[in-house]
Amino acid sequence: MDVKEALYMNRGEGESSYAKNSKFTQKVASITKPIIENSVHSLFSKKFHPSKPLNVADLGCSAGPNTFSVMKTVKETVEKECKELNCQTPELLFYLNDLPGNDFNSLFKGLSIFCDQTQGASFYAVGVPGSFHGRLFPRNTLHFAHSSYSAHWLSQVPKGLTSNEGLPLNKGKMYISTTSPPVVREAYLTQFQEDFTMFLKSRSEEMVPDGCMVLILHGRQSADPLDKESCWQWELLAEAIADMVSQGLVDGEKLDSFNVPYYTPSVEEVQDIVEKEGSFAIECLEMFALEFVDKEEKDAWTKGEKLAKNIRSFTESLFSYHFGEEILEKLFQKFTHIVVEDLAKESMNTTSIIVVLSRILG
Numbered sequence: 001m002d003v004k005e006a007l008y009m010n011r012g013e014g015e016s017s018y019a020k021n022s023k024f025t026q027k028v029a030s031i032t033k034p035i036i037e038n039s040v041h042s043l044f045s046k047k048f049h050p051s052k053p054l055n056v057a058d059l060g061c062s063a064g065p066n067t068f069s070v071m072k073t074v075k076e077t078v079e080k081e082c083k084e085l086n087c088q089t090p091e092l093l094f095y096l097n098d099l100p101g102n103d104f105n106s107l108f109k110g111l112s113i114f115c116d117q118t119q120g121a122s123f124y125a126v127g128v129p130g131s132f133h134g135r136l137f138p139r140n141t142l143h144f145a146h147s148s149y150s151a152h153w154l155s156q157v158p159k160g161l162t163s164n165e166g167l168p169l170n171k172g173k174m175y176i177s178t179t180s181p182p183v184v185r186e187a188y189l190t191q192f193q194e195d196f197t198m199f200l201k202s203r204s205e206e207m208v209p210d211g212c213m214v215l216i217l218h219g220r221q222s223a224d225p226l227d228k229e230s231c232w233q234w235e236l237l238a239e240a241i242a243d244m245v246s247q248g249l250v251d252g253e254k255l256d257s258f259n260v261p262y263y264t265p266s267v268e269e270v271q272d273i274v275e276k277e278g279s280f281a282i283e284c285l286e287m288f289a290l291e292f293v294d295k296e297e298k299d300a301w302t303k304g305e306k307l308a309k310n311i312r313s314f315t316e317s318l319f320s321y322h323f324g325e326e327i328l329e330k331l332f333q334k335f336t337h338i339v340v341e342d343l344a345k346e347s348m349n350t351t352s353i354i355v356v357l358s359r360i361l362g
Helices: 023-044 065-085 104-117 182-206 228-246 252-256 267-277 300-323 325-345
Strands: 054-059 092-098 123-129 142-148 207-219 280-291 349-359
Touching: 023 065, 023 142, 023 207, 023 280, 023 300, 023 349, 054 065, 065 092, 065 104, 065 123, 065 142, 092 104, 104 123, 142 182, 182 207, 182 267, 182 349, 207 267, 207 280, 228 252, 228 300, 228 325, 228 349, 267 280, 267 349, 300 325
Parallel strands: 054 092, 054 142, 092 123, 142 207
Antiparallel strands: 207 349, 280 349
């Protein structure tokens, strides 16, 4: 799988679009807003000179309300800081980054509306297509970087998921599972370690000394990568595909050869990688859990359907790329039924990891 080509959130404004089904990540953005405010505040207590442009990167920005909420938070916090310091508000330059398949058209349309509705400090925005697993910006230019629910995506499907004879080692599954041999777990962790290290190394070259970065990742509370919380959505999607295999609608080899470029790390794994890479000091590292479903929704079917749409909005491109568009409707119809049945047994929480990093001098 070519992840740069295959991975993107569902485009447009339709019923299955990410823009219409990103309520969960909007909740995450609301919870983490004070951390972003505090991090921007910290810039003004260091050596940042307010007369210079302040360069901000949103890595894995997608398109939709979350993108503009981050921009609004940064802008308002900068204005507040400058008012308290009685100094001129700097111009702001926002770099909006995502993979080339991202819906940049919708992003720019929304940006135009955001600009018309926003007053105060002068700001500019540019789209930056490309993978954040490598360099994206000139050296020593970024003051602040943000990434929400993006850095757990891998640059590629982990290496080592086939035998020496070329046979799939993760048969019938698409992520780490109780039926996966230990080598699958090891391959996923190794790939995440390599990718997150490269992510940090690339940002360390791009950020100014004392620059700040706020990352929010889908994580897990347990040290065990087999914990249901981190595997849940992929287990149910594999079940839905397996049902289609049993009906002769999908070739079983297609399922056996499909593994998602995604890893749900623990806090300890994130901390270990940051410390070993060595370019950033950890200012804050914590996690919080949110119920994945809409608690206000009482109808069981509607609740499950909304959750299934949310998951479809960020996974559909991968299934379309590997299995073909023709299976999508039947796949997600089956997936919705499975989700509703599973939620009837127990609710499902999702853990988010927040890490605030400061670029070490030198």
